[in-house]
Amino acid sequence: MVKFPFYRQHDQMDCGPTCLRMVAKHHGRHYSMDSLRQKSGINREGVSLLGISEAAEEIGFRTVGAKLTWEQLKQEAALPCVIYWNQVHFVVVYKIKGDKVYIADPAKGKVTYRKEEFLEQWLVKNSVPVNVAVDGADTPLNPPFLGGTYGIALLLYTSPAFYDLEGEKGNRLSFSILFRYILPYKNLLFQLGLGLLAGSILQLIFPFLTQAVVDIGIQNRDINFIYLILMAQLMLFFGRTVVEFIRSWILLHMSTRINISILSDFLIKLMKLPMPFFDTKMVGDIMQRMGDHARIQNFLTGQTLSTLFSFVTLIVFSVVLAYYHMMIFTVFLVASTLYVIWIVLFLKKRRELDHRRFGISSSNQSTVIQLIQGMQEIKLNNCEKQKRWEWEHLQARLFRYQVKNLALEQYQQGGAFFINEGKNIGITFISAIAVVNGQLTLGAMLAIQYIIGQ
Numbered sequence: 001m002v003k004f005p006f007y008r009q010h011d012q013m014d015c016g017p018t019c020l021r022m023v024a025k026h027h028g029r030h031y032s033m034d035s036l037r038q039k040s041g042i043n044r045e046g047v048s049l050l051g052i053s054e055a056a057e058e059i060g061f062r063t064v065g066a067k068l069t070w071e072q073l074k075q076e077a078a079l080p081c082v083i084y085w086n087q088v089h090f091v092v093v094y095k096i097k098g099d100k101v102y103i104a105d106p107a108k109g110k111v112t113y114r115k116e117e118f119l120e121q122w123l124v125k126n127s128v129p130v131n132v133a134v135d136g137a138d139t140p141l142n143p144p145f146l147g148g149t150y151g152i153a154l155l156l157y158t159s160p161a162f163y164d165l166e167g168e169k170g171n172r173l174s175f176s177i178l179f180r181y182i183l184p185y186k187n188l189l190f191q192l193g194l195g196l197l198a199g200s201i202l203q204l205i206f207p208f209l210t211q212a213v214v215d216i217g218i219q220n221r222d223i224n225f226i227y228l229i230l231m232a233q234l235m236l237f238f239g240r241t242v243v244e245f246i247r248s249w250i251l252l253h254m255s256t257r258i259n260i261s262i263l264s265d266f267l268i269k270l271m272k273l274p275m276p277f278f279d280t281k282m283v284g285d286i287m288q289r290m291g292d293h294a295r296i297q298n299f300l301t302g303q304t305l306s307t308l309f310s311f312v313t314l315i316v317f318s319v320v321l322a323y324y325h326m327m328i329f330t331v332f333l334v335a336s337t338l339y340v341i342w343i344v345l346f347l348k349k350r351r352e353l354d355h356r357r358f359g360i361s362s363s364n365q366s367t368v369i370q371l372i373q374g375m376q377e378i379k380l381n382n383c384e385k386q387k388r389w390e391w392e393h394l395q396a397r398l399f400r401y402q403v404k405n406l407a408l409e410q411y412q413q414g415g416a417f418f419i420n421e422g423k424n425i426g427i428t429f430i431s432a433i434a435v436v437n438g439q440l441t442l443g444a445m446l447a448i449q450y451i452i453g454q
Helices: 015-026 033-040 049-058 070-075 115-122 160-164 175-179 183-218 223-272 275-279 283-324 326-345 347-373 375-380 384-436 442-453
Strands: 061-068 081-085 089-097 100-105 109-114 151-158
Touching: 015 033, 015 049, 015 081, 015 089, 033 049, 049 061, 049 081, 049 151, 061 070, 070 089, 070 151, 081 115, 100 115, 109 115, 183 223, 183 283, 183 442, 223 283, 283 326, 283 347, 283 442, 326 347, 326 384, 347 375, 347 384, 375 384, 384 442
Parallel strands: none
Antiparallel strands: 061 151, 081 089, 081 151, 089 100, 100 109
16 A cells, blocks of 8 residues: 655644645645645635635545544545544544544644544534634534534545646755755864864873773883873863864854854745735744754754764774774674664654644744733733633643653663663673683773773
């Protein structure tokens, strides 16, 4: 079976167009979010089922808005279809197998629900006529009906007109777009490279100095030699500190310039957009995007360089361990590989949580801005409590996100700590046995301890 395509909604109110985009991609046609937003008539209040239907028919689908029972959805409905979810959201049902319902949720990702969980969130719970809308954009379903037994769905059927249209060409983003901001600072990058090389050389020398203190200075009772090694270590430590200070200043200059460049380009593009664009965007979405540019700058100048430095250090220490003892090198290499694999396993979940953080933070910023700017209207309409409750509800959502994020971090850190400490204990045990068997000197063992301590 062909894997159902998934797209994540970019902004708070993008669920409807995103669902339509996924269904179109499933049938072999690509459409951009911008064009589907325009076709569906999205605004700050969201998008209606009617708007999604009109956009779908404009790109060649035949649509039927229906109220369906569970049996009708499972046995008769054409999948994938768009359903009205929890009375505040749109999602795509793309497969039903037994009592399991497979959903593509633009806000959460691909989720599988049992029948009971699905019905709890799909069936209309109201005992009043239903207005099909998202976040306040009321579009009455004709005819209205009383809830409890039915759920709302938009069935999408392809027509010859759908395949006659060629769709749109997808613009694939790549890291080259980001790294264009780094390339103008080649001289600073060269200086950082020299600092990285110098730091690696200094890191390489320290284990051998530690070994020399024990194997030569202590064993021969040579105080002068110990003083000499001590002075050498102090000079190397001073050199490493100077290199780190210089690298920090270079990073400050480069990161500040990159951050200004990224934000300036964003503002230039933002100011070129037509007026209707700002009628469809929440202020919080725009503010959150500007805030996330700092994360891009941190990735380019902080995390990338830090990862590169860690990788070079790993290679340097691996060579030293291989020089001392191949078994220790093997344990170190296997454990380091497991450590990296363990961290990578969590990337997908962290990405999902990061998208949730964006949505919640955006809503929080929009709410705070509305509270401050609309205080006069709030007091005139005597709705202080309702607005405060709305803000408190968002804080509760933010807290739940933080709980999940902390649980994931602790789970990730716990496994990484176990792998790392297991590696250290194993290497200590092997090196101790090697010293007893005469394969390693005590100084070499201390040098190995220094390496795994880094």
